[in-house]
Amino acid sequence: xxxxxxxxxxxxxxxxxxxxxxxxxxxxxxxxxxxxxxxxxxxxxxxxxxxxxxxxxxxxxxxxxxxxxxxxxxxxxxxxxxxxxxxxxxxxxxxxxxxxxxxxxxxxxxxxxxxxxxxxxxxxxxxxxxxxxxxxxxxxxxxxxxxxxxxxxxxxxxxxxxxxxxxxxxxxxxxxxxxxxxxxxxxxxxxxxxxxxxxxxxxxxxxxxxxxxxxxxxxxxxxxxxxxxxxxxxxxxxxxxxxxxxxxxxxxxxxxxxxxxxxxxxxxxxxxxxxxxxxxxxxxxxxxxxxxxxxxxxxxxxxxxxxxxxxxxxxxxxxxxxxxxxxxxxxxxxxxxxxxxxxxxxxxxxxxxxxxxxxxxxxxxxxxxxxxxxxxxxxxxxxxxxxxxxxxxxxxxxxxxxxxxxxxxxxxxxxxxxx
Amino acid sequence: xxxxxxxxxxxxxxxxxxxxxxxxxxxxxxxxxxxxxxxxxxxxxxxxxxxxxxxxxxxxxxxxxxxxxxxxxxxxxxxxxxxxxxxxxxxxxxxxxxxxxxxxxxxxxxxxxxxxxxxxxxxxxxxxxxxxxxxxxxxxxxxxxxxx
Ligand SMILES: [Zn+2]
Numbered sequence: 001x002x003x004x005x006x007x008x009x010x011x012x013x014x015x016x017x018x019x020x021x022x023x024x025x026x027x028x029x030x031x032x033x034x035x036x037x038x039x040x041x042x043x044x045x046x047x048x049x050x051x052x053x054x055x056x057x058x059x060x061x062x063x064x065x066x067x068x069x070x071x072x073x074x075x076x077x078x079x080x081x082x083x084x085x086x087x088x089x090x091x092x093x094x095x096x097x098x099x100x101x102x103x104x105x106x107x108x109x110x111x112x113x114x115x116x117x118x119x120x121x122x123x124x125x126x127x128x129x130x131x132x133x134x135x136x137x138x139x140x141x142x143x144x145x146x147x148x149x150x151x152x153x154x155x156x157x158x159x160x161x162x163x164x165x166x167x168x169x170x171x172x173x174x175x176x177x178x179x180x181x182x183x184x185x186x187x188x189x190x191x192x193x194x195x196x197x198x199x200x201x202x203x204x205x206x207x208x209x210x211x212x213x214x215x216x217x218x219x220x221x222x223x224x225x226x227x228x229x230x231x232x233x234x235x236x237x238x239x240x241x242x243x244x245x246x247x248x249x250x251x252x253x254x255x256x257x258x259x260x261x262x263x264x265x266x267x268x269x270x271x272x273x274x275x276x277x278x279x280x281x282x283x284x285x286x287x288x289x290x291x292x293x294x295x296x297x298x299x300x301x302x303x304x305x306x307x308x309x310x311x312x313x314x315x316x317x318x319x320x321x322x323x324x325x326x327x328x329x330x331x332x333x334x335x336x337x338x339x340x341x342x343x344x345x346x347x348x349x350x351x352x353x354x355x356x357x358x359x360x361x362x363x364x365x366x367x368x369x370x371x372x373x374x375x376x377x378x379x380x381x382x383x384x385x386x387x388x389x390x391x392x393x394x395x396x397x398x399x400x401x402x403x404x405x406x407x408x409x410x411x412x413x414x415x416x417x418x419x
Numbered sequence: 420x421x422x423x424x425x426x427x428x429x430x431x432x433x434x435x436x437x438x439x440x441x442x443x444x445x446x447x448x449x450x451x452x453x454x455x456x457x458x459x460x461x462x463x464x465x466x467x468x469x470x471x472x473x474x475x476x477x478x479x480x481x482x483x484x485x486x487x488x489x490x491x492x493x494x495x496x497x498x499x500x501x502x503x504x505x506x507x508x509x510x511x512x513x514x515x516x517x518x519x520x521x522x523x524x525x526x527x528x529x530x531x532x533x534x535x536x537x538x539x540x541x542x543x544x545x546x547x548x549x550x551x552x553x554x555x556x557x558x559x560x561x562x563x564x565x566x567x
Contacts, residue, residue: 184530278517
């Protein structure tokens with residue numbers, strides 16, 4: 001296998017705008033990438049991978065609360081699941097389309113050999129990166145553009161297939177059950193979790209792409225925010241939003257043409273435990289995160305040809321804090337805290353104003369444009385390793401990690417990135 | 420839609436929960452699917468479990484235990500005069516099926532509590548199935564009979 005590295009990235013501002021076309025958001029992140037990577041000619045790109053969680057569903061009825069996106073509905077006969085062949089409502093904003101990677105190629109003036117789309121809900125972004133990485137490592141391509149975007153009201157927010165959730169399909173319900181399970185298992189309180197959004201928003205203040213960088217809720221504000229369920233408050237939740245992010249991956253053979261400071265993708269780990277939430281066997285841990293991060297670190301160590309890499313080698317990490325409780329659970333899965341010690345670790349991060357975890361504000365602080373999230377996480381870690389993170393810069397990081405997950409943590413993808 | 424799935428949905432639409440079972444290894448197959456995820460054997464629907472007066476297989480009840488739960492709010496607040504709140508619970512049934520169901524109860528339930536499937540159906544907006552469980556010997560809530 002050849003080594004592969006990140007040589008450029010571009011991101012857009014995250015917004016609440018639902019009037020945008022998906023391809024416009026993708027294209028803007030691609031333009032930002034090439035503006036900041038002038039050494040790369042667009043004609044050098046041999047493969048393009050697009051990440052989007054809408055499943056290509058662009059039909060009428062995809063917008064708004066209570067609608068039924070057909071993109072990830074498994075054909076159980078629900079509204080929108082049967083493949084609506086009627087014409088798209090010309091007045092409806094465009095949430096997605098099939099064939100999005102070739103569409104983006106045409107709009108960006110590129111004619112790559114390969115262009116395809118990756119959809120795996122909230123972890124579409126890192127899974128698209130893995131696909132791009134594999135193209136380069138295998139020798140199929142020397143330069144791959146990976147680009148992800150989402151429109152705020154994407155049907156990818158809800159996994160309609162999962163009938164084991166009954167009528168409780170919105171993500172706030174699985175998040176509530178994980179929160180309840182975690183608090184019960186380890187004697188953690190709501191107040192313990194309230195510091196997590198406070199730190200996320202504090203970090204996001206210096207992230208120019210963040211959805212609401214001006215928001216500065218304290219832990220007390222989090223505790224006092226509206227209760228959505230018995231175990232979840234409004235400010236515990238990341239917000240779906242519109243946004244895009246792109247990265248450029250190059251082989252070791254050509255990377256020198258574009259940069260003298262590549263960020264190597266040294267380790268990749270992936271794990272799928274199930275698709276349905278009810279198959280979670282232990283609600284106080286996220287097993288897919290543990291396995292994906294373990295494997296990514298193992299691969300990074302073996303690629304280095306030195307001692308196995310451990311979590312203590314990681315200087316900066318972007319982790320998938322879709323809801324407050326995810327942060328301590330993932331810290332434990334990574335081995336940054338003992339089982340049950342994640343909440344104390346989160347409090348320590350808060351009290352020390354640490355930038356080691358989620359320096360751009362994570363999903364809670366920055367917003368969560370599903371198909372762009374994994375790419376925005378990877379772009380942030382690359383910028384941290386390049387020391388280009390300005391006001392949110394971690395202390396001299398050399399090794400970074402990305403953890404991105406989907407569908408209540410039933411699957412995870414992890415990347416280890418090394419300068 | 421596969422014949423098993425359409426048959427399952429016809430039954431649940433009438434308030435009857437027919438457990439999908441593998442014809443080869445006997446495992447419960449959930450969510451309903453054409454083939455068993457354990458052995459890829461065929462799937463048939465077993466006898467139905469009804470709740471709330473719906474005729475099922477005699478007076479059998481599908482029994483399980485709560486794995487985890489949380490409270491609904493504000494929509495789940497008890498009706499005026501009711502002494503019950505509404506909870507959503509991950510329930511592990513004895514047949515091997517796990518799902519999220521609603522439970523109306525006067526006090527918060529706890530993991531390990533025994534419950535029975537008291538009703539099931541299709542949600543009014545057609546977005547999926549709905550399940551309700553109750554404690555086996557729960558007294559009727561006069562202000563909220565729909566929760567029984
Ligand atoms: Zn079987």
